[in-house]
Amino acid sequence: MRHKTATLGHKVDGFIPKEVSSIAVVSQQDTDLVISLSPQPVGSVFGIVSDSRTGVPICAEVSVLGTPAATSTDCSTGYYSLALPSGDWRLQFRSESHYLESITQTITATVGVQLNTHLDSAPKTLLV
Numbered sequence: 001m002r003h004k005t006a007t008l009g010h011k012v013d014g015f016i017p018k019e020v021s022s023i024a025v026v027s028q029q030d031t032d033l034v035i036s037l038s039p040q041p042v043g044s045v046f047g048i049v050s051d052s053r054t055g056v057p058i059c060a061e062v063s064v065l066g067t068p069a070a071t072s073t074d075c076s077t078g079y080y081s082l083a084l085p086s087g088d089w090r091l092q093f094r095s096e097s098h099y100l101e102s103i104t105q106t107i108t109a110t111v112g113v114q115l116n117t118h119l120d121s122a123p124k125t126l127l128v
Helices: none
Strands: 003-010 018-026 042-051 061-064 070-072 079-085 087-094 101-107 112-114 117-119
Touching: 042 087, 042 101, 061 079, 070 079, 079 087, 101 112, 101 117
Parallel strands: 042 112, 042 117
Antiparallel strands: 003 018, 042 079, 061 070, 061 087, 087 101
C-alpha cells in the first residue's frame, strides 16, 4: 500500500480556523479525523429600534447581511442584542410600515457596542 500525507484546513463561521498537517492517507482505506475548533472571541451589538417620528419603540427584525445571524426586537421596548465575532458587519433593520435601514458597525471581541436606530415610516397606500 502507498502512503501519502495531506494537509487539511478547516474553517467554520464563529470558530478560529485550523490547519492540520501530516495526515496519513492510505489508498482504499477510510480514515477518521477529529478536529477541535476553538470559538472565536465575540463582542456584541445591542440597542433600541424606534419610530423616527414618534420615538416609540417598534417591533423589528435585525439581521447581519451575508450571515444567518438575526434577531427580533422586544416589541414593547424595541431592544435587541446580537453576539458577533470581531469585524465590520452590515446590520439591516426591518419593520412593517417602515423603510429598511442598513448600518455598518465595527465589533471588537469582548466589547459591547450600543447602536440605537430610528426607522422612518413608509407612506401608507390606500387601494380602492
